[in-house]
Amino acid sequence: MKIGLRILCGYFLVVGLAAWFLLNVFMEQVKPGVRSTLEDTLVDTSQLLAALVASDIRDGKLDDSIVLRRMQHYAQRAIDVNINGVRKRSLDYRITITDRHGLVLFDSTGRDVGRDYSRWNDVYLTLQGKYGARSTRSDPDDEMSTVMHVAAPIRDAGEIVGVLTVAKPNASVQAFVERSQRIILQRGAILLLLSLLIGLAFAWWLHQALGKLMAYIGAVEAGRKATLPPLGNSEIGILGRALDAMRTRLEGKEYVEQLMHTLTHELKSPIAAIQASAELLQEDMPAEERSRFLGSILEQNARQRQLIDKLLALVRVEKQQRLDAPEPIAVAPLLAQVAQDAAASLAARGVQLKVQAIDAQVPGDALLLRQALGNLLENAIGFAPQGSRIDLRAATSGQGIAISVRDRGEGIPPYAQERVFERFYSLPRPSSGKSTGLGLPFVREVALLHGGTAQVGNHDEGGALARLWLPLA
Structure with a gap:
C-alpha cells in the first residue's frame, strides 16, 4: 500500500472514530438533556400551582375553587403553534392533588379521584418532605408511553397538608429529541464528508509530491537523465533538494574518480610512445629515422589532444541533465550539414553518401545533434570498405523521427555488441586502427538529453546500422 493511501486511511480512521465518539455522545445526551429540561419546567409549574391552591385546600373549598376549575378545563383550549419546526396542537399537562394521606382529591382528567396514590414515589417522597418525582409507563409494553410526574407539597402554616403533581408524557417532547438527533446526524455526516474531502485533498497533494520525488529517484537509480521537479517549500521539497544536492556531490566524486582512472589508463600508451621516441631522438641517427620518430611524437600528441577534446565534450553532456532552451530543428538541413x-x-576513403531526409522538425539542440550524427557518420566511414556506399536517412517512427546511418562493412562482431556504448571501448578500423571510443557514448548521452534513444547493431543485409530516435515533442 502506498504511503499516501496509508496516510489517508489512517487520517480517515482517526476522524471517523472521533466523529463516531462525538456523535454517539451527543445522541446519547440529547434525550436526557431534553427530559431534564422538561423536569425543570415541571418543578417550577408544580410549585407555582401548589402555592395557588394552598388556600383552597386549607379551607376545604375544592368544589368551589376557581383555580381548580380552570385547571380542569385548560386542556380543552385549542392551540396550533410551531416550535422550531415541531407542530404542537394539544396541551399535555395532567394535574392531580392528594391529601395528606395520599388519596386523590382532584384529577384534571377526572379519572382517578378517590384512588390511593400514597405508594407512588412522587406523593410518597413529597409527604416526607423530600423531592418527589417519577417516570411511569402508561402502557407497560410500550417504552415510549412513559409519563413524567413531578410533585410539590401543599403547605398550611408550614405543615404539608397535600401534594400537587404535574404530569406530562415524555412522548410530547420526543419530536424535539428526534429533531435534535436528526440535525446532529446531518451535521455530523457533513462534517465527516468535509473531513474526507480534506483528507483526500491532502493525500492527493502528498501523492503528487511523493510521486514526483519517487519518479526522480527512480530515474537517478536507473542512470537516466533527471532533474529535480518543482516540489515547493514544504518538507518534501526540502528533502528533494537535499537528495539532489547529495546526489550531485556523490555523483561528482564518483565521476571524477572514474574519469581520472580511465583517462590515466588511456593516456599511458601515447605518453609512453612519446617518451620512447624522445629518448631515441637524443641519440645520433639518420635524418630519415629522426623524421619518423618526430612524426610519431606529433601523431601521439594529436591522439592525446583528440582524446581530451572528445572526453571534455562527453563530460559536458554527461553532467547536463536537461536541455536549457530546446528549439525546433529542421531534419533535412541538419542532415545536409552533417x-x-x-x-x-x-572523399579520402572513396565512399559515397546517400542522404534521404523528410520535411519534419524535432525539438532540441542543433549543435549537439550535429555532433552526435557526425560521430555516427565518422564511425560508418571508418568501417566502410573503400568505394562502398553509406546511407544516411530520416523517417517517421511512432511519435518521433528515426535517423539511421548504415555502412556496408563487416558489421559488429557478437562479442562487441553489448559493449559498443562503453567509454573508451572501440574496435580496430580497417584504415586507421582504433578510435578514442568516446563517440558512441557521446551519441547516447545526446539522445538521452533529447528524450530519445540510440541503438547500434547489424543490418539484415550486412554492415552496421546505427539509429538515433528523437521524439517530435
Missing part, C-alpha cells in the same frame, strides 16, 4: 562536415573524410 554530410557537408564529412565530405573530406568521404
